[in-house]
Every structure is written in C-alpha cells, then in structure tokens.
Amino acid sequence: MAKNYYEMLGVSKTASDDELKSAFRKLARQYHPDLHPGDEAAANKFKEVNEAYETLSDPQKRAEYDAVQAGGGSGSFGGGSHGPGSSQGNSFFDEFVNMFSGDHHGGGGHGGNGGDISLNVTLTFEEAAYGTQKEITVNRFEPCAACRGTGAKNGTQFVKCTNCGGTGKVRYAQETPFGRVVSMKPCNVCAGTGRIVKEPCTSCGGRGSVRKNSNLRITFPPGVEPNQIMTIPGEGERTRSGAKAGNLILTITVQPHKLFRRKGLDLLVDIPVSFTQALLGDKVFVPALKGNKIAFSLPEGAQSGMTFKLKEQGLENPKKQMKGDLLVTIDIELPRNLSKEQRQKIKELHDSLKPEQYDKAREFIKK
Numbered sequence: 001m002a003k004n005y006y007e008m009l010g011v012s013k014t015a016s017d018d019e020l021k022s023a024f025r026k027l028a029r030q031y032h033p034d035l036h037p038g039d040e041a042a043a044n045k046f047k048e049v050n051e052a053y054e055t056l057s058d059p060q061k062r063a064e065y066d067a068v069q070a071g072g073g074s075g076s077f078g079g080g081s082h083g084p085g086s087s088q089g090n091s092f093f094d095e096f097v098n099m100f101s102g103d104h105h106g107g108g109g110h111g112g113n114g115g116d117i118s119l120n121v122t123l124t125f126e127e128a129a130y131g132t133q134k135e136i137t138v139n140r141f142e143p144c145a146a147c148r149g150t151g152a153k154n155g156t157q158f159v160k161c162t163n164c165g166g167t168g169k170v171r172y173a174q175e176t177p178f179g180r181v182v183s184m185k186p187c188n189v190c191a192g193t194g195r196i197v198k199e200p201c202t203s204c205g206g207r208g209s210v211r212k213n214s215n216l217r218i219t220f221p222p223g224v225e226p227n228q229i230m231t232i233p234g235e236g237e238r239t240r241s242g243a244k245a246g247n248l249i250l251t252i253t254v255q256p257h258k259l260f261r262r263k264g265l266d267l268l269v270d271i272p273v274s275f276t277q278a279l280l281g282d283k284v285f286v287p288a289l290k291g292n293k294i295a296f297s298l299p300e301g302a303q304s305g306m307t308f309k310l311k312e313q314g315l316e317n318p319k320k321q322m323k324g325d326l327l328v329t330i331d332i333e334l335p336r337n338l339s340k341e342q343r344q345k346i347k348e349l350h351d352s353l354k355p356e357q358y359d360k361a362r363e364f365i366k367k
C-alpha cells in the first residue's frame, strides 16, 4: 500500500524540480493548518503533501522511491522519516517544517509527539506596551485521564511490542552520498511506546489522548511588538503519556491607539497647538499613555511639524532597564471664521512684520 507521491502532488512521473516545487507550494498553501484550524483531514493532507514533496525533491530519495514503485509497490518506503539534513537547501520547505517542529506526526494523531498549535492573539496598545496576563483557550489533544495517556483500558491492558522488543525504537539504514548510515527511528508498530494495546481504553478509543479546550494563563512581557511571534514550549498538542508535547505559537496583533504610535520604546504623539501658542510660546500639556498629563514649555517661534523630545517619558523595558522617549510633534492650527475686527488686527500685525522675520521665506528668496 505504498502511497503515490506523484498523484498526491498532481504531477507526472517526469515532473521537473520546478513543477514539483510549484505543485507543492500550491497544495501546502491550500491545506495549511493555519487556514483550517482543528480540521484533521486538512492537517493530514498537509502532512502527506509535505511527505511527498520531501521525498520527490531529493534526487536520491526520488530515485529510491521510483525503484520501490517499479518493484511492484509492495515494499514499504520510509518517506515520512527524514534523516538529518534531508531537507536542507530548500528554505520554503524548512519554513513549513519549522512551523511544525519537523514532526510529521503533528496534529495529535496516533501515538506520535504533539504538533505545534498556531494561534493569533490581539492585545490593546496599552497591554502590549506594559505587558499583561491573558487567559486564552487552546483546543488541543491532552493525554486521556481514564487510561493515563496509555490508550489501554484502565491504563493496564497492554502487551510488549514484538517489533521493537518493547524499546519503542527500531534501527533503519539509509543510503546517503556519504555511504550507508544506520540510525534509530521510532517503531511504527507501537508508535514509539514499546507497547501494544490489548484492550483499548473506552474513553479515548485507544488513542491515549482526547481533544479538549484548555485555558492557559499567558504572561505577555512589556514591549511586545506588533506581529511578534511568541513560542511557548510544551503548550501545543499533548498526545499520549511519554510523548513530547508540541509548542504553542502565538502571533500577536497589537491594536492601534487613537493618539499614540510606537517606535520601539519611543512613543510618538501629534498635538495641535494654536498659532499664537507657537508664536509666543506657551506651557502645553501633553497626554501620556498612562492617562496623566505631562507639561512642557513650547518655545517661542516653534514651527509646524517640529518634534520635541520628552526624555524617558516613553515606554520602559524593565529587563533591560531602558526607557524610551516621548516624541511630541506639533501641528500648528490657524483660526477660522475671523470677524471683521480680527481681520483688521491681523492685517495690522502683518503690515508691521518685516521680511527678515521669516526664516524660510528669506532662504527661499536667496535661492
């Protein structure tokens, strides 16, 4: 029952590397688990496509695979277990593998180690700036309580696996450009557990794990950046007892603030000031993120778009003992709907001003 990798990728047996790559990319995108959360069929399809591509994209493995297929297809081909470095030199593939920690058993199926779970988390601007704790719900496989994750009824009804002699590992040989390499891989009969379930657990049907919602309290440190990825080891899929748990991978979205923007630890804010404040100078109050107000002296003759730095009034990184600045950019506003009298006074003011009182205009005329 060897799988037909060419059919899985929808290419011909003579497909070129480029054809393989483009077929793989299309399918990988189509079945990517991030697009089908909790959909096991899609997750399996994704794994199959990965497995097929991993084999066919490696000339050595492809030749071996073709040879096995030509021999009647009865031989079992370990396409899913890749040796070290087998996927090197293909960054696109590595990217996908890394997302699932290179584990083709990901997704919490039978026996294998737990796959990674990717989730999106949205934080408010303040939460990201100051750090927060949040409860998030993760739907994942957990070891079954009834059988203590063994899959056997009452946690006792199993026998030693004869394929691996109860060790859970088997030797396998691999031809590499450097010769024949013998290494160990998990026994596929007992999925690396060393035991075969005699009577399956009725709670989990012998799988050893059950899917459920778990509430986790996650601490987000201060200064989380938008689109930052946080990996929480061991909080992904947890399958049977003894298996390695996957990771929880959080992609963080930060909601924009109505007033502030962020640049690392610096906070940026635009404030409107009247033309008279800019002209004569004034004490101005600037809002701070924590709700208080910070006073600063706007100097006489401030120009539109000027930025003033309020030192160490930005965000803090307590770990690095660093503080950012608050950068205040002024937006000078001119009054509207002037009365006749006001127009007259402004006109008088205008007539009294000398051209050399305007820096920019003076520079402009010089040029």
Ligand SMILES: [Zn+2]
Binding pocket: 144, 145, 146, 147, 148, 149, 150, 151, 152, 201, 202, 203, 204, 205, 206, 207, 208, 209
């Ligand atoms: Zn169970």
Ligand SMILES: [Zn+2]
Binding pocket: 161, 162, 163, 164, 165, 166, 167, 168, 169, 187, 188, 189, 190, 191, 192, 193, 194, 195
């Ligand atoms: Zn075994």
